[in-house]
Amino acid sequence: MSAPTTTPPPAPAAPTTSTKPVQQAGDRIFKGAATGAGVLILVVLAGVAAFLVAQAIPAFAASAEQLPGGKNIVAYIGPLIFGTLLSAVIALLIATPLGVCVALFITHYAPRRVAQGLGYVVDLLAAVPSIVYGLWGVAVLAPAALPFMGWLERWFGWLPFFAGPVSATGRTMLVVGVTLAVMILPIITAVSREVFLQTPKLHEEAALALGATRWEMIRMAVLPFGRSGIVSGAMLGLGRALGETMAVAIILSGSGIVTFNLISSSNPSSIAANIALQFPDSTGVAVNVLIASGLVLFVITLLVNSLARYIVNRRAEFSGAN
């Protein structure tokens, strides 16, 4: 260290004063591939929008006589939008409170050992294909719901929702809503559960140490923390319910009407179900009309998802979920 001033400094240290990092060929290729993949996603999404618009334009340009049913395009899609929103809202109203309760049960009430297994079962149920739920809805739920719908008509018939007369087959809007609720329940549960599990343990223990009961602890520590998670889970479920095709297609035999009557045999169909039912037999401008309705569905789900993201982002700073 101290003595030898005679030894020259190590040769390579002096000339490499450049602060730029060394770029290898592998680096450039890898970065290019990664960036390319990201750009590809943007291109594909732009393509989705562009091709849908391109194929939908003939439907908007066509005259009413050329369209199926001889109706104006707005008159054709309007009831479908109504049916889509109605079924999704019923599903959301049923599934959100239940999903939050189930998530709370799994995270804070069930015994620890059972809870993990339950969480796994919920994840599994979220992956069960929608066609299975659809088959279940038409074969099991619809007949089973008949007495209940009769009861609704008898006691709540004064409400426009349950005016009746009750459909003899049980294939009604209410059954569709419940089926969709069953379908999105695992999604809402899974998202809420994830967030509830992330509640800081110290917050919970502090609340309990101050003498809070379990419910007070949940109300003061867990729910405020998980609020954005609940909202985004519900919106995710809403998006799925809006776009759900097969369950609606297999249960409802829809007609182009607008009614709030949930238990009668004439129901509005949904956009997605209508596409699935009509598409295989359609040709010419009818296909363009279906694609136009698909474009409308795309826009609706886009709005719902953007709203969800906005809510989550606005609340992100208050919760720890980011």
Added chain:
Amino acid sequence: MTIETDPNRTRTDAELAEEALVPMPLVRGELPRWAPWAILVASLVVVGVILGVTSGFSIPLTLVLGAVLFAVATFVISRVVEGGRKATDRLVTIVVTVAFLLALVPLVSVLVTVIQNGVARFDGAFFSNSMRGVVGEGGGGYHAIIGTLIITALAAVISIPVGILTAIYLVEYGARSRLARAITFFVDVMTGIPSIVAGLFAFAFFALFLGPGIRFGFGGAVALSILMIPVVVRSTEEMLKIVPNELREAAFALGTPKWRTILKVVIPTSIAGIASGVTLAIARVIGETAPLLIIAGLTTGVNLNPFSGRMTTLPVFAYNSYAAPGVPREPFIDRAWTSALVLILLVLVLNLLARLVAKLFAPKTR
């Protein structure tokens, strides 16, 4: 003197304090541990007896009304004995538990129904015969199973590299650049695309080049990729994010170039999570019906070429067998349920596989 009086005085102080405390107990009354169970049984019995005496006795009705009575009774008794806060706590516990059980009913019913109805045709013929030339009995879903496997495999081949590379860009290269933010946003948008819209896109795209009325397997794979890519990106991104930065910095400090750091340090650390996320993404799309109904179509025979001709998949087969059965009806319905059962089993196996993969690939910590 003072020394004598002091202990006296303190003693009386302590006694006074003790006396003052007596009328104010430190604990309130508490229901014994068996009380909730006793109330539950009692309310069920009461409801059952009342229903039995007045009108028809039915198990579901008894359970529903019993649960309501149980909640009310517990709340009232607990409020009297334990006070309002405890009573609310008990009420919420009951509500949450009942909600959980209520949610369990349809989910269990789905599984039981599918197994019950699907077992009838869960035989060798279903897995070895197609529907070509089958009018009534017999036949199977061999062609649909093959179609599902081919289309899902193609979708996976497209989505996995694109998804993982995008996630790598977002986490390792893009970090807060405008492009990265745009990609993140649009991946979120893609997550919300309804599956039928993905099918319409694939149709609109290929119809433009290959003529109207186009139906083929590869189009289905493209549609499924649109649904699968965002799932892969999101799960991979999450996994890459939790790789500690210290590992990357250690690798850089040793002079490792960035791409080798990613390939040799970051990916191996997170491979367990990535692999299980990918498996779950496959499980998500394997049951998609709507896009395949539109772009892949329906046929009765085996088609091994995804680039020409219609290709049946299991969900579409199940839907069509149920929605448009032939005569006689029964064999078609049976085949639909068996297809549903096979689908659930596929999803189950993929989920278990994801667990196994996560365990096998987990980085060795010692």
